[in-house]
Amino acid sequence: MNFLQRAISSVTRRKGKSIILFLVIFVLGNVIAGAIAIQQSTSNVEKDVKAKLGANATVEFDYDTFQKDHKDEDEATLVYPDNPKLDVYEKVGKLSYVKYFDYNTYSYFNSRKLKSFDYQSEENGDEGSTRITGNRGLEYFNLKGINYPKILDIEQKKISLVEGTVFSDKDVKDGASVAVVGKRFAEKNNLSLGDQLLITATNEDQLGFDSEGNEVEVKPEDIKSVDYPVKIIGFFEPVKSEKEPKKNSDEYYNQMNSSTELENTIYLPNKTVSEYSKKQNELMFSGDDTMEGDMGEYYSPAYILKNPGDTEAFKEEAEPLLPKYYVVRASSDQYDEIGGSMKKMGQISKYVVIISVIATLLIIGLVVLLFMRDRKHELGIYLSLGETRGKVMGQVLIELLIISALALVLSLVTGNLLGNMVSKSLMNSDLLQTTNDNMMYYSSVYDSVSSNLTADDVTGAYKVTFSVAYIFTYLLVGLGTVLLSALIPLMYILRLNPKKIMM
Known part of the structure; x- marks a missing residue:
């Protein structure tokens, strides 16, 4: 019987320990899957909403920064900087990110x-x-x-x-x-x-x-x-x-x-x-x-970018061309002001993923190590009969992958449902409610980056669904975590001395 057959036989023969390991991975997998589902969904909301807002930008006077830098000066004698000249707006309009632009009086x-x-x-x-x-x-x-x-x-x-x-x-x-x-x-x-x-x-x-x-x-x-x-x-x-x-x-x-x-x-x-x-x-x-x-x-410039994803790069290149206290405002900035609840939820889910991965590494590693200690004599016999340590380690790894694969695939579905329920509870809780209540409406004939985006639009766009990105990310994180957790048990096998075990 080769090591692959022994691994399959060991999983079915030790039903109690296999079920315990399955349940541990299943529970931890649900936490990871739910957190990843929330994180993927909040990220998709941001991408979708910013795409709908368009790749529009303008140049505005940063009044808040100016006031902060001159807070000790008398308002009556305060001298505001001149508006940018038209050639400045035209230089910005010639950047490679700009599809077309206009300036209005x-x-x-x-x-x-x-x-x-x-x-x-x-x-x-x-x-x-x-x-x-x-x-x-x-x-x-x-x-x-x-x-x-x-x-x-x-x-x-x-x-x-x-x-x-x-x-x-x-x-x-x-x-x-x-x-x-x-x-x-x-x-x-x-x-x-x-x-x-x-x-x-x-x-x-x-x-x-x-x-x-x-x-x-x-x-x-x-x-x-x-x-x-x-x-x-x-x-x-x-x-x-x-x-x-x-x-x-x-x-x-x-x-x-x-x-x-x-x-x-x-x-x-x-x-x-x-x-x-x-x-x-x-x-x-x-x-x-x-x-x-x-x-x-006074002219109000409006820049239409080729791609919404170019917004940050456009800002980095455009703002050095502007006079002091003038900054680039983009239509996508409205999401940053309104979508605070999504950002908070995305941050929470990110922390949950990190904590649950660390917990999974420790818990699964210790559980498997304890199981290996109980199987010390079995592993010693394999080694004394001439089986290489590599194949013994491969057997343990295959056993772990068979159990974890079943647990992770099942938790892929239940974790998605869990993520949906948790995210709905979070959006209805006081933790995120303060941002949602601050509904903002942007619409004006004078606003070159205007839209009618509201907080309800952002929360309404949020959906936890199955996607290729979600499945791939979860399985990659889940299986990667399980393989890393196997390092501790595998190190234990390397230290086994078959002569001492058989004595």
Whole structure:
């Protein structure tokens, strides 16, 4: 009988010890399998959510760090650094990770003649109503300048072009007086493609109140304005979210307000918006010594990366190009702020895997060693009959692998179920509840890395399932741990002296 046959015979002959070893490995295997299942699931959630968020990035002023570095200085005399120049944004945009990029300047205008579109009013059937107006009934409209002719919001499926065309390279370069507007806004104001839209720069919004905020009479001769006619070349509509929020929920109204802001946004070339903004500032702040002179221009850059996985590498290369206190913010950062519960659960499962592997090494090693001591005479006979130590060690190893393989395969299923139950309990516990309660909603026409991600979206994406990665990782860790635990018993066999045993 060779050593392989002896190993199989030994497992079936010593049923009691085989069952004890099977149960020990099965219990420990369940702990390892459950922890690995949780760790794999949390990792998959992070990958999936970040992929859905997209590979968007922008550059922002790190206000918190600046305040921390200047906490001892007087706020009134604090000098903030200048905004990065356009050539800095363009250098960042030329990095190999960037698919395409844009930088935007923003402004607004108000009007008594134009009507804004409001989803909530339309839903309530009040066709004559518009959204809440500003000072003395003025309607407010957003102006968004672009440098990327195809309009980044269209490329990112934030809006869709339903009629007309986008800008040409020449339109953007020359700062042409052309615009792409919301379809519903146009219908509200009876505007068609090719019509002239009158954008008015005026100081009226600044009038009507004194320095203390008290309302005063506005004289018609005090109102100054300059008209900027622009030609409408295209109509767009906001793209609906794949996940429709529950009606009358906070998320529902947030999404409705966001769509309303988009509908009342007018896309223009950057130069066109800049020219308008300068005239608007002149009219609004003329005579104000504190606001005289060039107020400068502010641009908000937006970078679309080729791959979501390039985000960290992009940050490392981009941030050295930026002025001090300016940093790169990515859309995937929203997961880091919202997905705290997943990160905590992933860390807990990682620690459980490490502790259970160490425990498995010690427990299985000691159990097998005790069994080997009981079989000392059997092993001594094999050696005295001329069997090599290598084959005796191979027999013990095969016995251990047969029992552990059965236990690990069975615990592969039960451990997955255990991981599912434990993770659900953790998410419902106070340990993780504080993060889940802090639901955040990102959506704004001014936010180039915006999304409607919430904490509920993150927890809702969490699922413990069987996967090739889970099975492979668990069997690799489980069998590797069992083989390492066999080192102690195998060392015992090497020390056996058949002459002393047989005496």
